[in-house]
Amino acid sequence: MWVLTVAHCVVNDPKLAWDKEIVLKMGAMNPQTRHADKIIPHHGYRAQNKLDDIALVRLNNSFDLTTEVGIVELDRINVDHYDVIVTVATSGSTEEESLNCMNSELSILNLPLMSAADCRKIYSSMVYNHHFLNNKVNCVGFYGDSSCNGDAADETRPV
Known part of the structure; x- marks a missing residue:
């Protein structure tokens, strides 16, 4: 399972020595915890300007899908549209x-x-x-x- 996040939270941070230090928790009533197995920042990401500030985080195990934990489908929208x-x-x-x-x-x-x-x-x-x-x-x-x-x-x- 992969998670999409902002790159500046998971790369180029001196406090994070290894990818496995990143822990993701999901669910309020019955929390589930998973560790990052791999992090792939956008190829254009640069910490200095925060452009292309997205990253994929591969989890060591998938989350169990429940009423509290689910998958979000990303829509493709034309970036020229506004007021949507x-x-x-x-x-x-x-x-x-x-x-x-x-x-x-x-x-x-x-x-x-x-x-x-x-x-x-x-x-x-x-x-x-x-x-x-x-x-x-x-x-x-x-x-x-x-x-x-x-x-x-x-x-x-x-x-």
């Missing part, structure tokens, strides 16, 4: 002022996909605005609702 609703899973803080806090529970949000022009306009004043000046990044959300404070999923990337 996309589903985002996030572990970022749900508190507006908690930028450094992570939520222990996964939240599911349905948010609109923004146009590239709106994304650039919103993020143009931010330090990392160069991340948004390409066609590989899609922004989701609207004022007051986003996928995170403290989660890497603020921007979504087509796969």
Whole structure:
């Protein structure tokens, strides 16, 4: 079984000496734990700019599929479309002022996909605005609702 995640959480981290140190836990009532067997970051990923910030993690054993643990089917969407609703899973803080806090529970949000022009306009004043000046990044959300404070999923990337 493979898991899709953001690369910056599983590669280029000096605290992670080996792939097997990455542990994935699924399920709230009956948690299941699996270890990473292999990690494959996107071939274009660079820690310096966070572009192509996705990775595949192969688990040592598959999770048992239950009512709490399932498989998410990834839709293929045309990145030129906007104002469509996309589903985002996030572990970022749900508190507006908690930028450094992570939520222990996964939240599911349905948010609109923004146009590239709106994304650039919103993020143009931010330090990392160069991340948004390409066609590989899609922004989701609207004022007051986003996928995170403290989660890497603020921007979504087509796969």
